[in-house]
Amino acid sequence: MQKIPALLGLCCLALTAMGQAPTSVQPFNGKRPKLVVGLVIDQMRWDYLYRYHARYGSGGFKRMLAEGFSAENTMIPYAQTVTAAGHACVYTGSVPAINGIMGNDWYDPQLKKTVYCVEDDSVQVIGGTANSEPMSPRNLWVSTISDELRLATNFRSKVVGVALKDRGSILPAGYTGTAYWYEGKTGHFISSSWYMKQLPAWVNQFNQRKLVDSLYQQPWKTLYPINSYKQSDDDDVPYEGKSPADKGPVFPHELSSYIGRNYDAIRTTPFGNTLTLAFAKAAMQAEGLGKDEDTDLLAVSLSSPDYIGHQYGPNSIEMEDNYLRLDQELAAFFAHLDKEVGKGQYLVFLTADHAVAHTPLYLAKKGFPISPLSGDVTEINKKVFQRFGVPNIIRSSANYHLHLNHTAMDTLRKNKKEIIDYIVQELKSKPHIYSAWDNAELQQLNLPAVMKERFVNGFNPKLGGDIQLVLKAGFFYGWVTGTTHGAWYPYDSHIPAVFMGWGVQPGRTNRPTSMADIAPTVAAMLRIQMPSGCIGQPITELLPMR
Ligand SMILES: [Zn+2]
Secondary structure, eight states: OTHHHHHHHHHHHHHHHTTOOTTTOOOOOSOOOSEEEEEEETTOOTTHHHHTGGGOOTTTHHHHHHHSEEETTEEOSSSOOOHHHHHHHHHHSOOHHHHOOOSSEEEETTTTEEEETTBOTTSOEESSOTTSOOBOSTTOOSOOHHHHHHHHTTTOSOEEEEESSHHHHHHHHTTTSEEEEEETTTTEEEEETTTOSSOOHHHHHHHHTOHHHHHTTSOBOOSSOGGGOTTSOOSSOTTSOOOTTOSSSOSSBOOGGGTTTOSSGGGGSTHHHHHHHHHHHHHHHHHTTTOSSSOEEEEEEEOHHHHHHHHHOTTSHHHHHHHHHHHHHHHHHHHHHIIIIITTSEEEEEEOSOOOOOOHHHHHHTTOSOOOBOOHHHHHHHHHHHHHOOSSOEEEOGGGEEEEOHHHHHHTTOOHHHHHHHHHHHHHTSTTEEEEEEGGGGGGOOOOHHHHHHHHHHOOTTTOOSEEEEEOTTOOBSOSSSOOOOOSSHHHHEEOEEEEETTOOOEEEOSOEEGGGHHHHHHHHHTOOOOTTOOOOOOGGGSOOO
């Protein structure tokens, strides 16, 4: 009899040694959230969570940080930080080298032309005007988390993608979801024959409301007295751009002259977010998202912050006001989800497709040795023609990948390596260029490991350029007013990644995480297969011990 306790003790020891905690891990109970909501805020820098924190309310960004889990050190794991590549990475857990989305546009050396990320001549526009470009997810090479959810439930799960930008809704919805995006010519949400034969009645009804015209009735004024915007530069500065009806880049921005005439102008106002979220709510209701036992997925991308950022820059009062308004919009949207789906019954993740650089002339004014750039590619074209007799040597410089004119070099029987080396040396001699290299030598380069990984992840074997160009931090071509993004540097690649709701252990980590970790984290939470090109890892700290 005395031996029994000793045996039990041994037994417990053995379990502990194997790292098992038999009382805290429950078997899978088949439960999943009713709805997954992906929120991609186009061009949202991670620091906006905190830069404008003092005037956020309790129901939006602050609610996500308080109730949710924030991966504070989430970086984009590839070099070309642009919208299409970002949406593709968030939803595929993969990178341009594998998922095929090299940028918003890229040069295809086999087709010998520039391709737009979601263009597809084999489909038709549904609901748009006759000259709208047809779009589909055909150029994506791998599945999305949305597709995997559909596969996991034998296609009972519903997936809807919504954005002003076509690429912001098509890439998240994957091959098997349904995507809607905004057409500036008409002010309507439209789609593609990839998904449907005609728009559903609820979309036609939404379009007939002409919500854009009612949003245009009031000017865009600041939410608070303008002199209280302490986080921003002066309102009237020469390095901010203007909308068509603006006399200057200043508040209030009159919108009423756009009524019935200019439906694109809504994009560059916070009311583009209002419009997108109104459409998302209409989709939830009409499609019954989150209403039955099969998990649905609503992928919302808010494109307006990107248009506003490009025009006014991250130091503008316009940007500060956009985020204060977006915070209120998100609070209302979460309250809507609480009511319609139920608190704790939905999982939200909030992230960005890329961040953004400071406006060069703003930095210059503040003492940084930065200035806007132009002309390097034109100059190289001239020099190569003079020296080698090859015309238009650079066919494309999209995403800082230089594609050379192979047809001309072949016809003229030129030594390609000699020309490539010449261009690389010419580029490297410029003070604002960090480096340039022959992409055939990418693996042998003496680069910091972080940089090398991102350029390797950004180099697609079929679509990558002959030469990679890397500017020094803070520099980019064009954009004398406003700003842009697209570099590997942290100002473009550090993004928010906050999860809230069903099954999320509240908390925070500053451990390095990646944009490619978002999809596998959602897959792990739902206990479904990760997407087909996924290279990310689940962020285990937020996973529930259920
Ligand atoms: Zn952009």
